[in-house]
Amino acid sequence: xxxxxxxxxxxKEASGPSAVVLGGIVSELAxxxxxxxxxxxxxLAPPVFSISEISRNYPSLFLLAQHLDPQSAGSTTGHLxxxxxxxxxxxxxxxxxxxxxxxxxxxxxxxxxxxxxxxxSAVCARDAGEVGEYARFSPDFIAIEPPELIGSGHAVSxxxxxxxSDSKSALDRALEKEQTTxxxxxxxxVDATDVKRAVELGxxxxxxxxxxxxxxxxxxxxxxxxxxxxx
Ligand code: G3P
Numbered sequence: 001x002x003x004x005x006x007x008x009x010x011x012k013e014a015s016g017p018s019a020v021v022l023g024g025i026v027s028e029l030a031x032x033x034x035x036x037x038x039x040x041x042x043x044l045a046p047p048v049f050s051i052s053e054i055s056r057n058y059p060s061l062f063l064l065a066q067h068l069d070p071q072s073a074g075s076t077t078g079h080l081x082x083x084x085x086x087x088x089x090x091x092x093x094x095x096x097x098x099x100x101x102x103x104x105x106x107x108x109x110x111x112x113x114x115x116x117x118x119x120x121s122a123v124c125a126r127d128a129g130e131v132g133e134y135a136r137f138s139p140d141f142i143a144i145e146p147p148e149l150i151g152s153g154h155a156v157s158x159x160x161x162x163x164x165s166d167s168k169s170a171l172d173r174a175l176e177k178e179q180t181t182x183x184x185x186x187x188x189x190v191d192a193t194d195v196k197r198a199v200e201l202g203x204x205x206x207x208x209x210x211x212x213x214x215x216x217x218x219x220x221x222x223x224x225x226x227x228x229x230x231x
Contacts, residue, residue, distance in 0.1 A: 069081065069110070094122050
């Protein structure tokens with residue numbers, strides 16, 4: 001199985017009513033992939049304010065929060081609480097994205113809380129050293145993203161291929177037998193050749209933001225990126 005996370009960040013063109021439009025497109029494409037028994041699974045990480053509405057409209061869509069706090073339901077004003085995210089339709093969360101780094105202890109706690117709730121965790125890392133460290137927490141995914149290539153249109157898989165292969169080795173070394181954490185990569189991915197290369201280097205999937213959100217046609221750009229995964 002290959003995993004394709006679309007992170008719409010706080011791009012205005014994919015926020016508010018447009019977040020729901022994007023949700024509809026991703027949901028339609030995910031259903032198409034399902035129908036033809038594709039090995040590619042689509043995820044959408046929209047702004048947290050839109051999760052409820054997207055989930056109500058497209059209940060089968062796999063929605064991730066872009067960040068959650070390691071806090072419980074109750075008197076935790078203003079925190080993004082995993083349990084409440086789940087009630088609102090999120091099935092998991094990105095954690096420690098380059099644009100929202102958090103302390104290691106917080107990553108560990110959040111991964112644990114998500115696991116207890118049956119939710120998916122995708123922890124972002126900047127280098128192979130961090131991949132090895134975060135593997136100890138057993139998230140579902142670790143996503144390697146070099147910050148300098150984010151939003152650049154120059155793909156990690158072509159500009160820094162060694163980062164993906166080193167991360168894969170670091171992950172394989174760190175994982176104990178029963179752990180199933182998979183490696184994803186992101187930053188600058190814009191076309192199918194970037195995706196193909198990422199998979200060849202050992203990635204089980206991709207995280208993409210601007211390559212989809214800033215494109216002139218969301219559906220076409222997602223379709224063409226999906227085309228980079230093995231058929
Ligand atoms: O989370 C995905 C992201 O940081 C990569 O961004 O715009 O380079 O696809 P982008």
